[in-house]
Amino acid sequence: MRIAATGDLPYYAVIFTSLRTEGDHGYGQMAEAMVEAASRQPGFLGVESAREELGITVSYWSSLEAIAAWKRDLDHQMAQRLGREQWYQAYKTRICKVERDYAFSRD
Amino acid sequence: MRIAATGDLPYYAVIFTSLRTEGDHGYGQMAEAMVEAASRQPGFLGVESAREELGITVSYWSSLEAIAAWKRDLDHQMAQRLGREQWYQAYKTRICKVERDYAFSRD
Known part of the structure; x- marks a missing residue:
């Protein structure tokens, strides 16, 4: 993973900080699929992530509208639900x- | 490390993403001292960090002025210089x- 090449200001960041539950429960595979899907979204600029005790994922976007559209994405909504239920x-x-x-x- | 309890909006975040050099060179000790020093600064709200390939540290502040004052702190300036030279x-x-x-x- 590299430092995201985010280009000219202004742009937007979504800082997602998390504490995991025990076990994988399909998390690793879904996390990869979500990064892949996000990177195909209009307005996606890049992503950076690391996990120790705490996980931090920062995704970068060209606008608030692009962030809102990704939040509404159906596969992403399913991942959000599983996140609250399991991960x-x-x-x-x-x-x-x-x-x-x-x-x-x-x- | 916990998710930072940052309180009411609006507030500010400094996202610091880094790739390390090989070896420690006093980094671990200085990194701890800098978190300790930052947490005593006026306007400091919290910090979150994780490192795998990439290191991500997000510090939270009540204002841009608080961030500027921390950037000018003399011990922090020395750490910034060592960061560019060594870490x-x-x-x-x-x-x-x-x-x-x-x-x-x-x-």
Whole structure:
């Protein structure tokens, strides 16, 4: 996984922070399918994720409308439901406007 | 680490995504000291972090002024310099306004 190349400001970020339940229950496969499906959505700019105790997934989008459309996607809605029923002990979703960014690279 | 209890909207998030260099070079100790120092800053609301290939640390703040003051903190400036010189292959910092949030908890 790489740092997302999100392009020009302004753009939007969805910070999804979660605590998992025990066991997989199909989570790994669904998580991969959801990243794949999100990346085909109009307005998708990139995604970054990592998990230790806490999981953090940040997806980047060109507009609030693009985020709303992805939230309504039927396969995504099913994953959201399974998330509440099986995969997550707790989560928080934060919708953000990225106002500034700066980058460093050794290359 | 828990999901940050960030309180009422609006508030701000700093998404710091990084790729590390090989070896520790004092990183672990400094990272802990910086979280400790940040948490004593006015306007600090919480922090969430995880690292796999990619490291993601999201800190939450009450205002852009609070973020700017933390960026100028002298110990933090030294850590930023060491980050560019030693610890990070690449990083991206994104300053965001959190416009909406929603939470789920099984408890």
